[in-house]
Amino acid sequence: MEKELLEKFILTEELKDILNNKDKKVVVPDSRGELLKLALGNDEECNVFEVAYDIPGNGRVVEATVARCKNGAAVNYTDIYMRRRDPDCMVVADKGETDKPRYRDRYGEDFSSLRQITFEWLKQQDLIVMPFMAGGEELGYPALLVAPDNAGFFAAGLADLQGFIPKHRIPDGFKPKTIIYLAPPFRHTHFDGKQVVVHNRLNDVHELFSYNLYPGPSAKKGIYGVLLNIGESEGWVTVHASTVRVITPYENIITIMHEGASGGGKSEMIEQLHKEPDGRILVGKNLKTGEKLFLELKETCELQPVTDDMALCHPSLQNGNKKLVVKDAEQGWFLRINHITKYGTDPYYEKLTIHPKEPLIFLNLDGVPGSTCLIWEHTMDEPGKPCPNPRVIMPRRFIPDVVDEPVEIDVRSFGVRTPPCTKEKPTYGILGLFHILPPALAWLWRLVAPRGHDNPSITDTVGMSSEGVGSYWPFATGKMVDQANLLLRQVIHTTNTRYILVPNQHIGAYKVGFMPQWIAREYLARRGSARFKPEQLVESRCALLGYSLETIKVDGTYLPKGFLEVNHQPEVGNEGYDVGAKILNNFFKRELAKFVSPDLDPLGKKIIECCICDGTLKDYLELIPMKL
8 A cells, every 4th residue: 555545544553564565456446436346356348257266275266256237246156155144153252241152162262363364364465445434424433444356346335335435535544443354265264164254342443354255244234233332332222223204195204113133124114015016905815715915005105215224323313302313324225135026026126226326236136247137036046946135235325315314213113024823833923914012012022033934134044033132133242231221221211202013924824025014104104193092902912912903994994803913813713823922922031031130220120020920011011101
């Protein structure tokens, strides 16, 4: 790196040593176009670029291919395992407080040796060095990517997700609080081919060593982990949520924030409701009888997206109105498009991706050089089996009507992927269209955060498991109980924000996809600020589900009772429902036991004890009252 540029940075001695190798080239990008050029090997004539490394004992290994398409760069991983995030990829190398696996415990040695080997490897590479602000330009923290220059697509993807500071705009005295070191070959030489991301929280810098090329665990969730670590030390949270401002045809405005584990419907909450070719809405299809339930809406609501996955709840944003105030923590969105399987499924995203303002980064899509990459043509993991995790990185500045300023949250929803439930095969798929939750129960759902049924985003999807506290726990580096306390404090201080619980995929015996959250969005927006009267609510048969609604009428059409209270479906009945409720109760008790600690807030301890002792809805309301 040229001396004048290097002098703009305040760097660690080790990083200075890496960048001072005069035999190697260091590129500091000055434009997005330069990054996209690097993604294809910095060669204008190249149509397919192979991201490959020489691995001792294995020879040349191609990690990914990048195809030059008319509308962007289509990235495909040669190893099917690399096409989704491994939920167990994070380890912590430092000696700070953590509930996460430590590097020494998992691998039997201190990280310092591999850290030094990684630095020596980087010193021998031509590099991309890219400064950015983790968490956004206004409230973010200085950060830096150090990557081999053949991983240009990774740098371009990070730049779209987090933004970047062009070379000519780097301020004097730029001191990164976070550094991502990208070193893909080490997954083969040290980690048996597995995705591994090592967090090393030093006093003056949070180092993040990414030993794989899939951006999910590092460029995306790794930076999320950095923000959670900063928030933990400063007393605030970046919640795992999409946010949308909804404007009805009658100009009512409501803002909904949707949280949940990966696959819980966050990206879908800011999508337009999907319709059939004839304009009708398919609410659900009965898996036993084949019966389909349709709904007609003359006009749907206007959507103004705010966040897609990470909502910054910084203290400086809160305004004393007792509603949570959030702002997007990202500059781009990592959109999963597995549900878009044919032309016309989602005209909104089809238009944005087929005719983008600038070329995009696509992952796990069948992009043919010189053609237009189409988001319904997913890469095949094997013949007849498409990759379940196709993605497009969408800079938020390309999104029409996107909201840049902070917003007050009227409703916080929580999404759960649910399996089908019948008398013959009872499961936890007993959630109705949506449920109203008292604040205490809303907090509990955020502690247990079910990963849910058939999760397309991660490699482990067997059975019912927990994503962990806040549904962001896989990305956090600290203590579970600290995050639980922060979330409880947030609930207590925002009493004018209401809570709902929404399933996706199935309601009892019906296949519903993401329709419940879309219908809930349309229904709640039409109600505006009107609160529910006690006679409009029914205590759910399972106390963990709070209240069901007595009736729901959307644009003049009443939905069947079995969609609101699943035990009213003849295929489920009380018998199947009660078995599902027991599964759900046992899951909660098992997961909540992890939070019982002397460090837990006393009120939080009472709420967890209430659940473990099979508390009633009334018991939860006495702990934290709910405004009807």
